[in-house]
Amino acid sequence: xxxxxxxTTAGSPGMGGVGRRHGRGHRFMRRIxxxxxxxxxxxxxxxxxxxxxxxxxxRLSLYVDRLVGGTVFVGSxxxxxxxxxxxxxxxxxxxxxxxLFQVPIMLGLALTFGLLLDGGAARFKTxxxxxxxxxxxxxxxxxxxxxxxxxxxxxxxxxxxAAKLNLPGPDFxxxxxxxxxxxxxxxxxxxxxxxxxxxxxxxxxPVDIYDAATMDGAGGWQxxxxxxxxxxxxxxxxxxIFSIIGTLQLFNEPKIMYSLAPSVIGDHYTPNLYAxxxxxxNQEYNYSAAISFVLGSVAFLxxxxxxxxxxxxxxx
Amino acid sequence: MATNAPAALAPHGKxxxxxxxxxxxxxxxxxxxxxxYFILPVFWLIVSSTKTNADLFxxxxxxxxxxxxxxxNIHDVFTYTGGVYREWLWNTVYYSxxxxxxxxxxxxxxxxxxxxxxxPGRQIVFAMVLGSILIPITALAVPTYLLLSNIGLINTPxxxxxxxxxxxxxxxxxxxxxxxxxxxxxxxxxRVDGANELRIFASVVLRIVAPGFVTVLLFSFVGTWNNYFxxxxxxxxxxxxxxxxxxxxxxxxxxxxxxxxxxxxxVLTGALIAIIPLMAAxxxxxxxxxxxxxxxxxxx
Numbered sequence: 001x002x003x004x005x006x007x008t009t010a011g012s013p014g015m016g017g018v019g020r021r022h023g024r025g026h027r028f029m030r031r032i033x034x035x036x037x038x039x040x041x042x043x044x045x046x047x048x049x050x051x052x053x054x055x056x057x058x059r060l061s062l063y064v065d066r067l068v069g070g071t072v073f074v075g076s077x078x079x080x081x082x083x084x085x086x087x088x089x090x091x092x093x094x095x096x097x098x099x100l101f102q103v104p105i106m107l108g109l110a111l112t113f114g115l116l117l118d119g120g121a122a123r124f125k126t127x128x129x130x131x132x133x134x135x136x137x138x139x140x141x142x143x144x145x146x147x148x149x150x151x152x153x154x155x156x157x158x159x160x161x162a163a164k165l166n167l168p169g170p171d172f173x174x175x176x177x178x179x180x181x182x183x184x185x186x187x188x189x190x191x192x193x194x195x196x197x198x199x200x201x202x203x204x205x206p207v208d209i210y211d212a213a214t215m216d217g218a219g220g221w222q223x224x225x226x227x228x229x230x231x232x233x234x235x236x237x238x239x240x241i242f243s244i245i246g247t248l249q250l251f252n253e254p255k256i257m258y259s260l261a262p263s264v265i266g267d268h269y270t271p272n273l274y275a276x277x278x279x280x281x282n283q284e285y286n287y288s289a290a291i292s293f294v295l296g297s298v299a300f301l302x303x304x305x306x307x308x309x310x311x312x313x314x315x316x
Numbered sequence: 317m318a319t320n321a322p323a324a325l326a327p328h329g330k331x332x333x334x335x336x337x338x339x340x341x342x343x344x345x346x347x348x349x350x351x352x353y354f355i356l357p358v359f360w361l362i363v364s365s366t367k368t369n370a371d372l373f374x375x376x377x378x379x380x381x382x383x384x385x386x387x388x389n390i391h392d393v394f395t396y397t398g399g400v401y402r403e404w405l406w407n408t409v410y411y412s413x414x415x416x417x418x419x420x421x422x423x424x425x426x427x428x429x430x431x432x433x434x435x436p437g438r439q440i441v442f443a444m445v446l447g448s449i450l451i452p453i454t455a456l457a458v459p460t461y462l463l464l465s466n467i468g469l470i471n472t473p474x475x476x477x478x479x480x481x482x483x484x485x486x487x488x489x490x491x492x493x494x495x496x497x498x499x500x501x502x503x504x505x506x507r508v509d510g511a512n513e514l515r516i517f518a519s520v521v522l523r524i525v526a527p528g529f530v531t532v533l534l535f536s537f538v539g540t541w542n543n544y545f546x547x548x549x550x551x552x553x554x555x556x557x558x559x560x561x562x563x564x565x566x567x568x569x570x571x572x573x574x575x576x577x578x579x580x581x582x583v584l585t586g587a588l589i590a591i592i593p594l595m596a597a598x599x600x601x602x603x604x605x606x607x608x609x610x611x612x613x614x615x616x
Contacts, residue, residue, distance in 0.1 A: 034513045035435035042426040042487065043441070049479045050448055053459035060459060113350070121343045130602070131351045134358065137594040139542035141560040142587045145567055146357045149364075150377075155580070157360060157377040164376075188354065200606070241450065249454045252544045256564060259571040272454050279458045280549075288458050296455025303450050 060289035078290035087268035088291055092248075092298070094179060095270055099247040102183040107239055109187070110194035114232075115224050117195075118202040129199070133192035140189060144256035147185045148173070152260055173261040178269075182253050190246070194239040201235035202228060230314070237310055241303040248299040251276065271295045358591075365389055365585040372580055389585040396566075396582055403555050404562035405589070408541055411473060411558055415480035416537035423483050423532050427490025428521050432503060442491075448484045453545070461549045475550035476558070480540045486532040493528030494521070530604040538594055559590040 036043075064074050082088055113132055117125050135143060150157045151172035159169040172181045205228065213223050229236075251272040258265040258273075267281065268274035275295065279288035360377055366386040367375065375381030393401050429435075430442050460479060461470070469475045498521060506516045522529065544560040551557055554565070563586055570579035598605070 029513075030433075032435055035429050035433040035438070038425045038429040038433075038513075038517070039441065041422045042445075042482070045422070045478065045482045046445070046448070046484075048463075049460065049482050050451070050456065053456040053463055054451070056459035056463060057455060060462075109350075113347075116343055116347060121340045122347055123344065128347050128351055130599070132354050133598070134595065135354055137538065137598050138358070138591045139544065139560050141542075141544045141564050142591055143357075145563065145583065145587055146361055149580075149584070150357060150360065155364075155372040155377060160377055188357070192354065196606075245450065245452050249452045251454070255544075255548075256567065259564075259568045275454065275458070279461075285458055285462065292455045292458055296452050299452045299455075300450050 057289045057293055060286050061293050063286050065284075065286055078287055079294065081287065082290050082294050085291075087274055088271055088294075091268050091271040091274050092295075095248055095250060098179055098183055098250070099244060102186060103240065103243045103247060105183075106187045106191050107194060107236065107243065109191050110239065111198055111229070111236060113191070113195040114198035114202055115228060117199060118228070119220060119224075121220075129196070132195055135189045135191075136193040136196075138189065140185075140252040141256055143185055143189050144253045147181070147188070148257055148260045151181055173257070173264065175264045178257070178261065178264050182250070182257065185253050186246075186250070190243070194243070197239050198232055198235050201232040205231050233310070233314060237307065240306060240310075244302050244306060245299045248272075248295060248302065361584060361588050361591075365581070365588045367581060369579075369581040372584075385581070386585070389581050390589070392582050393586045393589065400554055400557075401559075401562065401586055401589075404557050404559045407473070407556060408558040408560075408590075409593075411476045411480070411547075412537050412540040414473075414477045415540040416533050418477070418481045419483040419486060419536040420529055420532040422481055423486030423536075424490045424494075424522065424525060424529050425517065426487045427492075427528075428494045428498075428517065428525070430487070430491040431494035432498065432500070445484050445487050449488070457545065457549055460546075464550055470550055471553050471556060473556070476540070476543070476547050479546060480536070480543070483532065483536055483539075486536060489532060490525065490528055493531075494525050497528070498524045527604050530601060534597060534601055534605050537597070541594055559586075563587055563590065 061078050062073060062075060063071050064078065065071050113128070116122050117129055122128065138146075149155065151170075153159050153169065156169075158172065162169045171177055209227060209231075210223055213227055218226070249272050250270045254265050254269045254273050255276075258269075265273075267277040271291065272295065275288050275291040278284050278291060356378075363378060363380060364372060366380060366384055366389070368383055368385045368388075371382030371385070426445075430438065430445075464470050464475045469478070502520060502524070503516060506520050511519070541558075542560065543558070544564065547558050547561050548564075551561065554562070557565070563583060566579060566583050566586065570583055
């Protein structure tokens with residue numbers, strides 16, 4: 001797995017010696033006391049806001065809250081319902097289609113930008129780097145608002161341009177275009193961020209590797225294909241995994257779009273929006289927990305399978 | 317789009333890095349077109365926030381037109397519904413600063429520990445931290461809400477700040493950064509000098525890993541500043557909202573119509589004010605966060 005860090009760099013030759021000189025209590029502190037003392041803020045918060053909610057969600061999802069009879073244990077009933085829930089499955093399918101197109105386009109662009117800005121053919125590199133990255137500094141709520149207004153009628157930019165050209169106005173907020181419109185917002189926001197991660201990895205490659213390859217007659221494209229891309233594959237995988245998880249969790253953009261196109265978005269456009277509405281509009285916390293749990297597992301599995309596939313491929 | 321890369325980089329030339337004139341021109345045209353795509357909405361926002369609500373509808377969006385109304389709009393933003401925007405701005409700053417400082421200190425401490433100490437359970441605890449990156453926050457939303465409401469934290473700033481302090485990616489980044497920038501000899505020397513572990517962390521470690529720290533700080537800051545889902549869940553009093561939730565609520569009423577058409581210019585100007593601090597932060601700190609991420613990317 002790409003995220004794994006090896007053990008080799010962490011060795012500290014002097015540690016044991018110092019510990020021995022100060023006796024047993026000191027050695028205990030060095031071995032266990034200080035590490036766990038230093039980790040404790042993170043571990044405590046991690047337990048409270050990660051582990052406990054996760055277990056709590058699991059527990060919630062195994063019960064139902066009935067008007068008569070109160071909270072009843074129902075085992076896997078909620079899960080059976082989730083897998084037959086057309087609202088959930090529809091959203092999941094939509095996110096699958098979204099991810100199939102949006103993620104490769106975004107990461108392809110990010111990698112292209114990274115390679116171009118790392119290579120020698122482009123000028124004004126700082127301008128491009130900061131310009132492409134700019135949308136990341138904009139809250140997704142504002143990005144969705146902005147694009148929503150640009151898409152929409154009234155004072156929408158595309159409508160204005162279409163009117164100037166005597167063309168019919170586009171229907172970006174209609175049901176057939178909405179998914180692509182959302183994909184555009186996400187691409188706009190996150191391409192620069194992914195580019196920076198890939199670019200940072202590219203910048204870290206020692207230059208002498210290229211020199212050797214150039215001496216051997218390799219061209220720019222060959223260097224990119226056979227040296228740069230394999231070396232930054234872990235960074236690309238990182239961005240891909242974040243993108244897969246982000247896609248399955250899509251919420252902010254459709255939530256904002258709802259106010260602009262309520263009939264298109266509805267209450268279950270994305271699985272996460274559905275889980276939110278089930279919990280906070282219908283007050284069905286137990287069922288919502290089951291939806292979230294399934295969604296979380298799908299995201300976890302999707303990234304895991306993705307890593308396995310990539311690792312197998314790059315091992316061949 | 318990805319096919320532009322091979323076309324743009326010299327396929328087989330004697331000067332593979334620079335490429336020919338045509339190729340460089342193509343690359344530049346492509347990059348400039350992309351730059352326009354990324355910048356245009358922001359430019360539109362800037363132009364739009366100088367217009368009156370009526371001019372928004374009657375003048376072309378990409379150019380100044382009608383009355384220059386920016387200052388009146390700003391005044392409206394800060395006075396609309398009793399000046400609640402000011403509170404949102406303050407809340408956002410408050411939540412973001414607390415979360416960012418807390419999260420990056422905690423992540424640095426944890427990252428340093430993973431990098432420089434051998435202790436029982438190190439591998440498994442780190443694997444847990446990494447694994448949690450893959451768990452979508454969504455799965456935790458409802459239980460986190462119920463948990464916070466059980467301990468009476470709903471509608472308090474802590475409900476936004478405390479969950480934001482957990483930053484697994486920050487821990488990962490700081491571990492790598494520490495491994496690569498902090499020599500063991502320095503720690504050993506400090507220990508031989510008799511400095512205790514806490515002092516070593518505060519005076520030696522923090523100074524050396526500062527660029528990584530600033531990176532995590534900045535990204536945590538942005539994370540909280542831009543966060544919408546968590547505050548939406550745990551805050552229901554408008555005077556506690558951050559900008560994201562507040563602007564969304566204004567947008568809801570603007571889109572719902574009902575005589576609130578005037579709101580558009582206020583929402584747009586409010587949105588512009590909300591994004592300026594972050595853009596400034598990224599520009600001013602670019603040296604730090606770019607070098608911080610470069611280190612993070614080295615490890616394979």
